[in-house]
Amino acid sequence: MDFVNAIILLLNYIFIPALTYGSQLALGAIFVTLIYGILRFANFATGDMMSFGTMATILFTWYFQSLGVSLGVLPTALLAIPFGIIFMILYMLLIDKFVFKYYRHQKSPPVQFAMVSIGVMFVTQAVVRIIIGPGDRRFFDGEKFIIKAREFKEMTGLNEGLALKSTQVITIFVTIVLVSLLFWFLNRTKTGKSMKAYSDNEDLALLSGIDPKKIVLVTWVIAGILATIGGALYGLDKSFKPFTYFNNMLPIFAAAIVGGIGNPFGAFLGGYVIAFSEILLTYAYKKFFMYVLPESMEPNSLVQLLSTDYKFAVSFSILVIVLIYRPSGIFKGKVL
Amino acid sequence: MRKNLNVIAAYSIMMVLILMVGIFQSWNIALSIFNLCLISAVMTMGANIQWGYAGLINFGIMGYTALGGLAAVLISVDPVQEAWRAGGFDILMSLWLIVVMVLVIRFILKRFEKSKIRTYSIAAIIISGILLIRFSAEPGIEAIEAVDPAKTGFLGGFGLPIIFSWIVGALFAGGLAFIVGKVALGLRADYLAIATLLISEIVIAIIKHEDWLTRGVKNVIGLKRPAPYEVDLQTTDWFIKLVEKFNSGKLSVIENLADRQAALNQLVIEGSSVFVKLCYSGLFLVVVIILLILTQKALYSPWGRMMRAIRDNEEAANAMGKNVVKQHLLIFILGSAIVGIAGAMLVTQDGLFTPGSYRPMRYTFLIWVMVIVGGSGNNFGAILGGFVVWFLWIEAAPISLFLINFFTAGIPETNALKAHLIESVPYFRFLLMGLGLLFIMRYRPKGILPEKIEIK
Numbered sequence: 001m002d003f004v005n006a007i008i009l010l011l012n013y014i015f016i017p018a019l020t021y022g023s024q025l026a027l028g029a030i031f032v033t034l035i036y037g038i039l040r041f042a043n044f045a046t047g048d049m050m051s052f053g054t055m056a057t058i059l060f061t062w063y064f065q066s067l068g069v070s071l072g073v074l075p076t077a078l079l080a081i082p083f084g085i086i087f088m089i090l091y092m093l094l095i096d097k098f099v100f101k102y103y104r105h106q107k108s109p110p111v112q113f114a115m116v117s118i119g120v121m122f123v124t125q126a127v128v129r130i131i132i133g134p135g136d137r138r139f140f141d142g143e144k145f146i147i148k149a150r151e152f153k154e155m156t157g158l159n160e161g162l163a164l165k166s167t168q169v170i171t172i173f174v175t176i177v178l179v180s181l182l183f184w185f186l187n188r189t190k191t192g193k194s195m196k197a198y199s200d201n202e203d204l205a206l207l208s209g210i211d212p213k214k215i216v217l218v219t220w221v222i223a224g225i226l227a228t229i230g231g232a233l234y235g236l237d238k239s240f241k242p243f244t245y246f247n248n249m250l251p252i253f254a255a256a257i258v259g260g261i262g263n264p265f266g267a268f269l270g271g272y273v274i275a276f277s278e279i280l281l282t283y284a285y286k287k288f289f290m291y292v293l294p295e296s297m298e299p300n301s302l303v304q305l306l307s308t309d310y311k312f313a314v315s316f317s318i319l320v321i322v323l324i325y326r327p328s329g330i331f332k333g334k335v336l
Numbered sequence: 337m338r339k340n341l342n343v344i345a346a347y348s349i350m351m352v353l354i355l356m357v358g359i360f361q362s363w364n365i366a367l368s369i370f371n372l373c374l375i376s377a378v379m380t381m382g383a384n385i386q387w388g389y390a391g392l393i394n395f396g397i398m399g400y401t402a403l404g405g406l407a408a409v410l411i412s413v414d415p416v417q418e419a420w421r422a423g424g425f426d427i428l429m430s431l432w433l434i435v436v437m438v439l440v441i442r443f444i445l446k447r448f449e450k451s452k453i454r455t456y457s458i459a460a461i462i463i464s465g466i467l468l469i470r471f472s473a474e475p476g477i478e479a480i481e482a483v484d485p486a487k488t489g490f491l492g493g494f495g496l497p498i499i500f501s502w503i504v505g506a507l508f509a510g511g512l513a514f515i516v517g518k519v520a521l522g523l524r525a526d527y528l529a530i531a532t533l534l535i536s537e538i539v540i541a542i543i544k545h546e547d548w549l550t551r552g553v554k555n556v557i558g559l560k561r562p563a564p565y566e567v568d569l570q571t572t573d574w575f576i577k578l579v580e581k582f583n584s585g586k587l588s589v590i591e592n593l594a595d596r597q598a599a600l601n602q603l604v605i606e607g608s609s610v611f612v613k614l615c616y617s618g619l620f621l622v623v624v625i626i627l628l629i630l631t632q633k634a635l636y637s638p639w640g641r642m643m644r645a646i647r648d649n650e651e652a653a654n655a656m657g658k659n660v661v662k663q664h665l666l667i668f669i670l671g672s673a674i675v676g677i678a679g680a681m682l683v684t685q686d687g688l689f690t691p692g693s694y695r696p697m698r699y700t701f702l703i704w705v706m707v708i709v710g711g712s713g714n715n716f717g718a719i720l721g722g723f724v725v726w727f728l729w730i731e732a733a734p735i736s737l738f739l740i741n742f743f744t745a746g747i748p749e750t751n752a753l754k755a756h757l758i759e760s761v762p763y764f765r766f767l768l769m770g771l772g773l774l775f776i777m778r779y780r781p782k783g784i785l786p787e788k789i790e791i792k
Contacts, residue, residue: 042526099774111393111525115708116777118701122770125697129763246697250537253530309545316534323531324519 260329404679426476509676
């Protein structure tokens, strides 16, 4: 029985939160990796673009709520996401037209693109803060829990409860569907294959008659979908605050590089690598050992490898190590 | 003279702008903008050495600034004897352990050939070392943090004059840059940017959460000053006389003696804070001028030419027998050390150290905007960038408030949109910075004062 308790404990405090957080990071990381692979620059405006998409979703959610439209047990935001995506894509295309396009035609070095994206970051941050303000926004409605910890305890008679939030299930489910669709698109359709070809060798792709304008357009469309959904899911699960989104850019970058930048599948797995290592290394295992070990061997301390204050530092350290020893990432991205 | 005309013009305009703030808002505001402009100028000089001279991209400016600030705390605060007695021994033991660990790793690296076993054993040493240090330092840290946590709860510093910290801050930042450079300089430009950004976040995390060393988010306040205190000045005779002399015209108009005394008191209070700020301005100006002379000399020296050669064509410079890796490391350390000085100056001016306030927007990206806008590779440009961008950063809110009021003059105050816009005035500075950066990069990619190399 103690063993089952220990398993439930780990599921509740490590596995499910890490899986949720990892999914949110994974969507962002695929966004970064696609931009890097096809448009060839590190997009420092990632976090703020995600917050723009989330902002659009929140505004539509409020609008729907004021109309009295709802999805019952599901959050209204799910209904608003498609509209948020449209706004996000329009914003991205606008920025591409007025900012990035010029440098693409100039064939500027990636560093210059990165600098320009910092300009975009400032502007986007200003736009988001001017429209919705810098404060904390919660826009979740509907049923909060699928299983409550207490109900679970009563149901099974175990000491440990397992709480399952509906946002967690929604996040994981949406991520699986979205990512499978994306990989199907990239690997099976003609446009997807031509995107891959363009990413691998631009000149060769142009020679074989691939239209670069279309590739860029499709990339921004996919990026918009990923950014909005990733951001909205994070906002539903935690809360929306522009500053947090800006900070999230860092673990997202870490995930994309750990997975091998330019490699979407690597970025997808990289999100989970980062999330799991953050949570595994900062969890206090005292209770777990109390269940598993006989009483005489129980630990006195918290058995915590690092204090939770260093959560971000963990993912950055992993990234630094990967950058030094395997700059192409764990799952072989572009060799840079 | 002719060729420097645009430099002189740009600086004159900048000075006029600051004087205008002094005349129309207040001299206090003008001087605090001027002081922070000077500090920003030091930061941009550091970033400019790295980016403009050598083409190295360093997004970790925040980390070096914070280390400079930490130096100011560690140098100037008096040591907390009780804390040293409570946990000093444990901390010193852990420091000793770290030294031993580094030496052992160095020994292994030198002694054995590269192999899988070597890599794994080094990893094992690091992990077991970290665990060991955690266990040995834990009781000490807890004891230190328990010593009067509301007031101290940390080891304190050396109790020296705070000016020394400007040098120590440079040493701290240079030391960190040495480690970071050894590790990350081989990376491609945009990877280097991301790596340095993340490393600076790690530095901030450590400073925020190691309370025994830095007091963490509890902040350190009331640091010593190199300048006199306002309260002391207000009771000093010569200062009061000085203020009286300066304002004799204004004061003589007032007939009533009591009124005149009240007016004088008011003037003394205002004057004292202006005087303190002027003291800081003087100190900062000295630093800026010394650094400017040094960097200009370096730029036109054989070493400066070599750096430009490395920046413009690494392979060719390498083929000519220049040690690119070593020079990159050197310039990375130099630039970061200058940023460290700025960090210490900043904390000196504020008189407080708040780890929570170090955010990448303000301390990394804004500095980069300054470098790009001012003109990378040109020291005068970098300093001008620091002045222009900081000035706009502060004055953006009043300017945008004025513009909003101007354009919505016909709309009543109660209009929701107008109220919302006025409420979000502080965020227009981001918009201004972003648009400024984008326009400069598009239409004047070399900055306001572009790099000009004359061959003498």
